[in-house]
Amino acid sequence: MDFSYTETQDMIRDTLSRFLADTYDFDSRGKMIASSMGRDPGIWKALAQDLGMLGASFSEDRGGLGGGHLENALIMEELGKVIAIEPYLQTVVLGGGALKAVGGAVADAVIPEIINGNVIIAFAYAEPQGRYNLANIRTIAKKDGAGYVLNGHKGVVYAAPWATHLLVTARTGGATTDVNGVSLFLIDANAKGIVRRDYPTVDGFQASEIYFENAAIPADALLGDEGAGLPLIERIVDEATVAVCAESCGVTAKLHQGTLEYARQRNQFGQPISRFQVLQHRMVDMFMEVEQSKSMTTMAMLKLDLPAAERMAAVSACKAKVSRSAKFVGQSAIQTHGGIGITQELAIGHFFKRATMIENQFGSADHHYERFERLTLAD
Amino acid sequence: MQLEFSPAEIAFQKEVRNFITESYPENLRSVQDEEHDLSKEDFLSWHRILAKKGWIAPAWPVEYGGTGWTATERFIWSEELASADCVGTMPFGLSMVGPVIYTFGTPEQKAKFLPGILSGDDWWCQGYSEPGAGSDLASLRTKAVRDGDHYVVNGQKTWTTMAQHADWGFFLVRTDPDAKAQEGISFLLIDMKSPGVTVRPIITLGGEHEVNEVWLEDVRVPVENRVYEENKGWTCAKFLLAHERTGIAAVARSKRGVEKIKAIARTEQDGDRPLIANPFFKRKISELEIDLTALEFTELRSLAGEAAGNGPGPESSLLKIKGSEIQQRITELALEAVGHYGAPYFRGFGEGDNEHPIGPDYAHRAAPTYFNTRKTTIYGGSNEIQRNIIAKMVLGI
Numbered sequence: 001m002d003f004s005y006t007e008t009q010d011m012i013r014d015t016l017s018r019f020l021a022d023t024y025d026f027d028s029r030g031k032m033i034a035s036s037m038g039r040d041p042g043i044w045k046a047l048a049q050d051l052g053m054l055g056a057s058f059s060e061d062r063g064g065l066g067g068g069h070l071e072n073a074l075i076m077e078e079l080g081k082v083i084a085i086e087p088y089l090q091t092v093v094l095g096g097g098a099l100k101a102v103g104g105a106v107a108d109a110v111i112p113e114i115i116n117g118n119v120i121i122a123f124a125y126a127e128p129q130g131r132y133n134l135a136n137i138r139t140i141a142k143k144d145g146a147g148y149v150l151n152g153h154k155g156v157v158y159a160a161p162w163a164t165h166l167l168v169t170a171r172t173g174g175a176t177t178d179v180n181g182v183s184l185f186l187i188d189a190n191a192k193g194i195v196r197r198d199y200p201t202v203d204g205f206q207a208s209e210i211y212f213e214n215a216a217i218p219a220d221a222l223l224g225d226e227g228a229g230l231p232l233i234e235r236i237v238d239e240a241t242v243a244v245c246a247e248s249c250g251v252t253a254k255l256h257q258g259t260l261e262y263a264r265q266r267n268q269f270g271q272p273i274s275r276f277q278v279l280q281h282r283m284v285d286m287f288m289e290v291e292q293s294k295s296m297t298t299m300a301m302l303k304l305d306l307p308a309a310e311r312m313a314a315v316s317a318c319k320a321k322v323s324r325s326a327k328f329v330g331q332s333a334i335q336t337h338g339g340i341g342i343t344q345e346l347a348i349g350h351f352f353k354r355a356t357m358i359e360n361q362f363g364s365a366d367h368h369y370e371r372f373e374r375l376t377l378a379d
Numbered sequence: 380m381q382l383e384f385s386p387a388e389i390a391f392q393k394e395v396r397n398f399i400t401e402s403y404p405e406n407l408r409s410v411q412d413e414e415h416d417l418s419k420e421d422f423l424s425w426h427r428i429l430a431k432k433g434w435i436a437p438a439w440p441v442e443y444g445g446t447g448w449t450a451t452e453r454f455i456w457s458e459e460l461a462s463a464d465c466v467g468t469m470p471f472g473l474s475m476v477g478p479v480i481y482t483f484g485t486p487e488q489k490a491k492f493l494p495g496i497l498s499g500d501d502w503w504c505q506g507y508s509e510p511g512a513g514s515d516l517a518s519l520r521t522k523a524v525r526d527g528d529h530y531v532v533n534g535q536k537t538w539t540t541m542a543q544h545a546d547w548g549f550f551l552v553r554t555d556p557d558a559k560a561q562e563g564i565s566f567l568l569i570d571m572k573s574p575g576v577t578v579r580p581i582i583t584l585g586g587e588h589e590v591n592e593v594w595l596e597d598v599r600v601p602v603e604n605r606v607y608e609e610n611k612g613w614t615c616a617k618f619l620l621a622h623e624r625t626g627i628a629a630v631a632r633s634k635r636g637v638e639k640i641k642a643i644a645r646t647e648q649d650g651d652r653p654l655i656a657n658p659f660f661k662r663k664i665s666e667l668e669i670d671l672t673a674l675e676f677t678e679l680r681s682l683a684g685e686a687a688g689n690g691p692g693p694e695s696s697l698l699k700i701k702g703s704e705i706q707q708r709i710t711e712l713a714l715e716a717v718g719h720y721g722a723p724y725f726r727g728f729g730e731g732d733n734e735h736p737i738g739p740d741y742a743h744r745a746a747p748t749y750f751n752t753r754k755t756t757i758y759g760g761s762n763e764i765q766r767n768i769i770a771k772m773v774l775g776i
Binding site: 263277291298317379 | 380381382383384385388451454641645652653655656661662664665666668669670672673674675676677679680683687694697700701763766767769770773774775776
């Protein structure tokens with residue numbers, strides 16, 4: 001058992017942290033979001049080509065730095081500290097994760113392009129009726145000659161307006177919630193028959209509703225075996241869930257730190273409000289939630305390669321705890337700031353918005369408590 | 380970073396597991412929930428076996444009798460002790476005064492006191508709290524007045540756990556009545572058989588005799604029994620409290636507690652289903668279990684930090700707060716789970732009494748244990764005091 005970081009891991013964290021401190025201050029972030037693209041593509045290029053950051057979690061023989069889950073978590077935590085709107089989760093954790101898992105020609109072709117920053121992947125999996133059930137899919141991929149024809153509607157696809165590729169879950173067989181008959185495809189985001197309705201999200205990203213209208217996709221877009229994609233999808237979503245929990249550690253650490261700083265300089269009743277014990281104890285409770293989030297994220301990250309049932313129980317335990325912590329820390333931060341906390345003027349409110357979206361991303365606390373119970377608390 | 384044990388750690392785990400299986404006293408099996416019914420000899424029998432093996436004080440430096448185990452080995456050891464349901468060892472010597480003596484004591488004090496702590500020949504108690512000095516410990520009034528080679532001590536201590544068995548006590552006393560609260564305190568080791576020491580029982584809600592009042596009337600204590608400098612006892616007191624807090628997370632033991640609750644909830648019926656199938660009760664168990672995992676990995680991260688050279692610091696207050704809350708939630712769920720049969724008052728088996736107590740075995744102690752465990756958020760610095768410590772020492776507010 002070992003909880004230490006390697007020198008390379010420390011270096012990744014320090015390098016990224018310095019870069020983000022220079023590029024991602026609150027005003028710069030606001031300008032990126034307000035720009036026509038809703039992002040600054042130069043940042044992504046720099047992450048890839050100047051820092052080598054997008055290769056951190058890929059093996060060295062694929063041109064990466066030889067890392068894995070831990071590097072993804074480190075990077076997501078740092079991105080969380082500046083509430084970055086980069087598509088790292090979608091492109092590297094989900095897209096890269098799926099490609100690493102299936103390997104083969106498509107992985108050989110696409111992974112180097114992820115590493116050098118030319119590819120952005122969006123994960124089109126959620127459907128309006130599906131809630132957090134990954135098998136609840138109405139999008140149909142119907143066999144058509146050598147390829148498939150795709151029809152259906154995917155909702156709230158983060159980063160889709162920026163994407164070169166879409167990672168899509170679809171039914172190649174079975175009824176709407178069957179575990180069998182689910183397949184995973186990596187397709188060209190600009191293929192004919194893909195209609196997007198783009199919009200900003202409350203936490204600063206761009207997303208889309210995506211309608212597949214007889215979109216023709218080639219046979220080699222299929223990742224893994226036809227109809228047997230659910231275990232792979234569950235696995236990459238678990239990996240992404242832990243990554244989001246790591247991001248939450250960064251977001252909530254900053255919510256806590258910002259609250260401490262504010263309470264020290266805000267005077268009421270003739271003294272800084274940080275002197276009031278009722279607020280001190282709330283800030284201690286925030287500290288304890290942040291620390292426990294870090295602990296749970298470490299735990300789940302270290303269990304991502306265990307057999308599926310153990311992995312899922314660990315990830316659900318982590319997300320259940322982290323979701324509740326994100327809510328508590330976020331709400332406490334706003335409450336301690338008072339009125340200024342609910343304006344757009346301070347960064348704190350923007351951290352709160354991201355924390356709030358993290359709560360339900362890849363499943364609410366309730367969803368994950370339930371999955372944990374199903375796996376570990378049988379009658 | 381990795382979770383798996385190395386081959387050497389697996390071999391270590393096997394070694395300690397075998398040792399426990401072979402050496403744990405037969406008469407102490409399955410009594411963990413009823414520790415307060417155990418006699419001094421019951422406690423000492425396991426202590427002496429561990430002392431003989433050289434494993435009684437794994438956290439101590441090797442030169443004073445520690446094992447030299449890594450943080451991971453110590454983690455394995457505590458897991459194995461808990462999963463075998465072993466009774467604990469008394470912390471007052473091993474985790475409290477022992478580390479104070481080997482850190483602050485003179486060579487003579489180390490030679491005189493450490494062997495008795497390790498062997499179990501000396502049973503220690505802690506003289507800190509007073510009727511007027513609880514959370515505000517530094518307001519203590521027990522005074523020690525220098526008289527030649529002795530201090531003459533007068534005052535009253537309270538909540539003194541297991542003082543009825545104690546050979547020695549470590550006491551905080553005021554040696555300078557004019558100094559500011561924390562600056563006039565000294566740390567004295569007092570022979571509990573000294574004339575003028577009186578121990579009176581306090582019976583707590585579960586009917587147990589764990590804690591006592593200790594009265595000190597003109598007790599003469601040799602000056603050589605003062606640890607560290609006169610009026611600098613607060614330094615020892617703070618050091619001891621930080622040490623006390625790390626073990627206080629009680630993770631391994633709470634894991635056993637959660638397993639016991641699951642077993643009860645699978646046995647108890649709730650209508651036509653076992654209690655564990657009740658979604659509300661099930662959610663309480665899963666919340667408890669997940670919070671315990673968070674505590675466990677927080678402790679592991681903290682141990683890793685310690686191994687990297689950061690001693691137990693104020694963040695160990697987090698372990699105390701969360702650990703004590705979880706211990707209480709376990710007893711709360713156990714009592715809830717047993718339903719009606721939480722009520723019958725089981726007085727223990729009297730002489731020649733072989734009548735089976737009322738209700739299922741796991742119910743007998745549910746209520747007394749629940750009552751007793753309210754102590755965990757009060758002792759060792761109440762959880763409110765722990766929050767003050769984090770606010771001041773970690774957050775700097």
